[in-house]
Amino acid sequence: MNWYLAVLKNYAGFSGRARRKEYWMFTLINFVIAVVLQIVGFAIDTQVPYYIYFAATLIPSLAVAVRRLHDTGRSGWWLLIALVPLVGAIVLIVFLASEGKPETNEHGVNPKLSPQAV
Template sequence: MHWYVDVLKKYAVFSGRARRQEYWMFFLFNLIIAIVLAILGRAMGTSILSGLYSLAVLLPGLGVAVRRLHDTDRSGWWILIGLIPLVGAIILIVFLASEGKREPNQYGPNPKLAPAV
């Protein structure tokens, strides 16, 4: 759960690097919360809960995705490749799932080697 909270603390931070674990744990918790809110909204006959939640986590989700791309030594603008139907989403998933560069790059030091704060 701390991976999810850490991403929320960096609400609109688009600089630096993010580990695979940070991105995918945020994705997992985000998915679980969205499903629970969708079920609750369906039971209540409204979709306002999931809509508000999606709006609230839009910037943190984009931020962690951009930082994840930075870890693979790609510009954050590569996130736009996901707009290409089908093929773009597959390429973006491959980028997000690939291992980050071990050495420091233009976006910062390796987050795996960074001391825990």
């Protein structure tokens, strides 16, 4: 849960780097919350809670994905590759799951070497 809250605290922080663990833990918790809100929405016959949650977490989701791409040495613009039918989403998942660059790059120092604020 700390990884999830750390991403929310850095709400619109598109600069820097994010470790794989930070990205995937946020994605997992975000997915679980979204599924629970979908189920609750079907039970109460409205999806308003889900849409509010989606709107509230859209920017942090994009920001952590951009920081994750920065960790692999890529620009955040690579997120747009997901718009390519069939192959784009697969390529993006491979980029997001790949190991970060161990050396300092133009986006900052390796987050594995820097002290965590979590």
